Amino acid sequence: MTQTVLLVDDDMMVREALGQSLELNGLCVIAAGSYVEAKDHLLADFPGVVLSDIRMPGKDGFALLSHAQAVDAELPVILLTGEGDVPTAVRGMSEGAFDFLEKPCDPKTLLSVIGRALQTRRLVLENRALKAKAKIGDAAARLLIGESMLADELRAQVRAAASTKAEVLICGEPGSGTSKVAEVLHLLSGDATRPFVKLAASGLTGEALLAGVARAEGGTLFLDEVGALDGAVQFQLLEMLEHPGNWRMVAGSYRDLDAEQANGRFNADLFYKLDLLRIRIPALRERKDDIPLLFRHYVSISSEQAALTPPEIGQDIIAQLMAQDWPGNARALMNAAMRFSMGLGLSQMDSATDDGGLGLAEQMAQVERSLLMDALKRHSGAATAAAKELKLPRKTFYDKLTRHGIRPEAFRD
Template sequence: MQQILFIDDEAPIREAVQQWLELSGLAVRTCARAEEALALLDADFSGVVVSDVRMPGMDGLALLERVRALDAELPVIMVTGHGDVPMAVAALQQGAYDFIEKPFTPERLLGSLQRALDKRRLVCENRALRRQVAQRGCIEGRLLGVSRAMEELRRQILELAPTSVSVLIRGETGSGKECVARCLHAFGPRADKAFVAVNCAAIPEQLFESELFGHESGAFTGAQGKRIGRIEHAAGGTLFLDEVESLPLAQQAKLLRVLQEKSLERLGSNRSIAVDLRVISAVKPDLVAEVRAGRFREDLLYRLNVAELHIPSLRERHEDIPLLFEHFAQAAAERHGREARPLGAAELTGLLTRDWPGNVRELANAAERHALGLGGGTGAAAAPQSLGEQLEAFEAQCLRQALQQCRGNIAEVMALLQLPRRTLNEKMQRHGLSRGDFLPAGEE
């Protein structure tokens, strides 16, 4: 939970401010001296510093300088007496977030604090994302996201990666099925072997057999040399069959035989070639329905679907959208030699109210347009929503973020959002949100 660090050498003021803020649901810690406060701060401090300007020993301006040296993005609010306003203006020029003149009302302090806390939360979230990206050897650096759905997906991947079982990945277009498949490969014992991706929907039917199984020279008209097929090329590693539902029935039977016998014969050859590989498949439709419709072999389905992973759509993990967008926009800005453009509140609302039928792929495209300064990068592509609908969507997103941040702890959510329990329960029910969906994995 974010914390307020309040520094003032006068005990009555410290006590009064602490009481005001705690009644408003904020966590507060007070200090009488700047030196005492500095010992409590580091670059990962998630809250806001509020300090009087005139204090014995180290004054507020010296404290501001030390805090900015520690973390230039940590908000510091200066509290000044009537005669210290010119000093406070100088503090703003030196990087203070705001200044408040004594005597001040609780409302004035709370308003400034809420804005500073929101800014600090975004800074901390973006830093956490960048740390994930920097951890290229870790799964968090490959599958970005802080939602519970993504935490669970990463846990499942790490459980399945060391095994050799076939995995079927289900997910909508653009949700990241190949990325998941590559994680299963990268975090398993075959990581140093080939990862061969085959888009089954992109291969003409007459070329399937040659592409998958290979051919010998002269096997058919135009076969002027020997060709190693995709399956043989993946031997020892991983074969990824994207859009596996597009496999022609004739090739399904041949693939099933290869998986059962762990060997293949190139087209035009009678020699069996042993192949040891792991098969990961990806599909958009329900393969059981495809089996019922006679378009997919039931025995092959059982062979491919020993374990199944479901990738949540972007609309199922709205809390990941700001982090993902910032990552894609930063990467695009670096690719094109541009300065990263900040995301405004209206643009953020536009992101959160879109349906994202293209999922992460569509979000990455919007982020690139934003980085290039092109119009329409974050605007709503779906039918325009009324103000009421946009407010409802934004309220739902705020609730999701608070539940995620507090890991389902209702008391902390009430304090964070300053809502009574009954109001919070009504809003959660209206938006279809359940506390259980945000609890840490393994907790009920």
């Protein structure tokens, strides 16, 4: 995203001086001298932030803030004033300004605030792009996320299987998403408007199986972890499949059913019946290129569900994610994204020494993180009060929060 700042100030000398300063720091500046000039630049998905003086002839900075929010409620607007007072600052923040600064403003402070605003804007636009992409294409494109070759192959297998009525066996490690693939298979089939019935094979009785088949009439019956099916119920299912009805059988397994049937622990006839079409879900460690995209997707969903602004996902976070083997696959990544979106960071993935204990740096980091979180809890997420308690400058405090992946809003009542 272009690092763009819409700079609005009626004083030409101030406007030019600020504009030059921002440009020298690598920012693209669009200068405007009034509300009327500025508003024409504000469109939905504006690729940057607004830095506006409050006192201007005609409509002032508060009017511009209101207009910007009407165009795009998530567009950061930073307000500047040469006559700073508490009521004005309170009004600016209560009306939704990203921050409020008094002129003349310290250049480092201004750049820090603009930097945070641009990061927030970038995340908002990235999440919008992800959501827009998720609405494009068929169910496989929307729900089986990934840009790797293995992800493409998986989608191709699912689409091919969906065009038939044959039984399908979906194999994948725990947490890899066998249920999700089965659901997509159903959505792509000609029976998408009919029932999709999911049953857990573990502990399933013959009566429950019969009831599930009845509910799946005209649609799809998905048996999750079919390898756990009781021997008698395996035989009952085989009999049902040998007398086809108006329903489709899809089974999922993380066990090695080839070995299970070879050792007599799984009915061989049922195995060959189910294994007519096999779809293998690659483990997450086999398609690591998909991890950043998946993590951003899960963070976006988790943040939206918790009514939080998605946190910044820096390259240090991506590096930590890519360094993991993810034995829990997509489910574990989703859980990590949920914790991260709630401001709990990625502490569960801290590096350790060879003997399994944390090194001094890791222990110190955990202590610091704990102190930051405790202060935020005591002040209900009020960052300024927490920083004051810890005797930290505001910028240092925010830098530490970012490094630890802690979000003040997650501690607010």
